Amino acid sequence: MSDVKILASGFGFPEGPVVMPDGAVILTEIRNGRCSRVAADGKSSVFSECGGGPNGLAIGPDGALYLCNNGGARYVEGTSMSQGAHAGYEGGSIQRLDAKTGEAKTLYAECDGHKLSAPNDLVFDKQGGFYFTDLGKRHARHRDHGGLYYALPDGSKITCIAYPILSPNGCALSPDGKTLYVADTEGAWLWAFDIEGPGVLKKPAPFAHHSGRVIGGVTGPARFDSMAVLENGNICVATLTTGKITEFSPAGAVVREVKMPDVYPTNICFGGNDRRTAYITLSDKGQLGVMQWPTPGLKLNY
Numbered sequence: 337m338s339d340v341k342i343l344a345s346g347f348g349f350p351e352g353p354v355v356m357p358d359g360a361v362i363l364t365e366i367r368n369g370r371c372s373r374v375a376a377d378g379k380s381s382v383f384s385e386c387g388g389g390p391n392g393l394a395i396g397p398d399g400a401l402y403l404c405n406n407g408g409a410r411y412v413e414g415t416s417m418s419q420g421a422h423a424g425y426e427g428g429s430i431q432r433l434d435a436k437t438g439e440a441k442t443l444y445a446e447c448d449g450h451k452l453s454a455p456n457d458l459v460f461d462k463q464g465g466f467y468f469t470d471l472g473k474r475h476a477r478h479r480d481h482g483g484l485y486y487a488l489p490d491g492s493k494i495t496c497i498a499y500p501i502l503s504p505n506g507c508a509l510s511p512d513g514k515t516l517y518v519a520d521t522e523g524a525w526l527w528a529f530d531i532e533g534p535g536v537l538k539k540p541a542p543f544a545h546h547s548g549r550v551i552g553g554v555t556g557p558a559r560f561d562s563m564a565v566l567e568n569g570n571i572c573v574a575t576l577t578t579g580k581i582t583e584f585s586p587a588g589a590v591v592r593e594v595k596m597p598d599v600y601p602t603n604i605c606f607g608g609n610d611r612r613t614a615y616i617t618l619s620d621k622g623q624l625g626v627m628q629w630p631t632p633g634l635k636l637n638y
Contacts, residue, residue, distance in 0.1 A: 340626070341626050344379075344380045350619055364403070369386065369389065370387075371386060371393065384440055387440070388429070390403055392562065396432075402433070405428055407426065429442050430455055453480040454470060457505060457563075462637050482504045483499035484546070502520055504520060504521075511567065520560060525552075525553045526588065528551045554578070554590070558578045561600075566634055567631065570586070571586070577600075579595060605633070611634075
């Protein structure tokens with residue numbers, strides 16, 4: 337078992353950790369429909385009563401927090417698996433959270449006349465726009481398609497750039513900003529998309545849904561969740577069921593697998609002066625873990 341210390345507990349399926357300028361971590365609680373703030377000493381408090389199913393979170397160019405809200409899911413009794421939507425579900429959305437008050441404002445709830453299903457994770461590029469995944473909803477006998485989108489933080493533009501994808505979850509950019517990585521949950525595949533301009537991906541080949549290519553994955557009873565890129569270009573993917581963080585090289589080779597004290601590690605982010613302090617959401621047990629990573633995380637654009 338890796339040297340993971342539990343910083344805080346008692347969360348309702350935590351996800352989307354973000355290290356704030358003051359060193360605190362803000363994370364989402366999907367089951368509780370809110371975001372919480374965890375201070376350096378582990379004390380937690382409610383940051384935003386945003387509602388729905390808050391998932392991925394990122395700081396934008398204006399210092400506000402931008403949230404992928406899946407709209408809420410119904411959980412299977414006795415497990416951390418979700419299936420379908422909870423009562424009152426009206427669709428997913430992208431929200432802006434005020435960094436001081438936590439007040440939530442909905443920016444996007446549809447694209448090209450189609451409702452967003454379950455926005456999951458997002459990453460900002462250097463130009464100030466953001467890529468985000470829509471995981472889709474998993475139902476008992478069918479599922480909504482997932483997709484990949486690009487949007488501007490002022491609410492003025494949203495574009496569908498890859499559709500359909502089976503179950504796109506975590507997303508992150510390479511250090512040079514030329515590659516978008518996407519973790520596909522159900523297949524435990526790591527996809528790479530070539531970026532030709534802000535929100536513009538390489539054109540797909542004839543008869544292909546998109547231009548993504550699988551560069552890596554794992555076998556066995558494993559599923560991928562969210563991710564973070566390291567300063568050296570490697571990609572850390574939270575791997576469900578195996579309870580590991582799987583680190584890949586940009587070529588797709590597994591560099592290391594770090595065992596977590598939870599079967600559902602869902603996300604990882606980096607903080608500290610050297611960005612080697614890794615914060616990991618341990619969602620089956622509802623905890624936030626912290627450990628030192630061998631190499632620093634990539635400095636995010638905002």
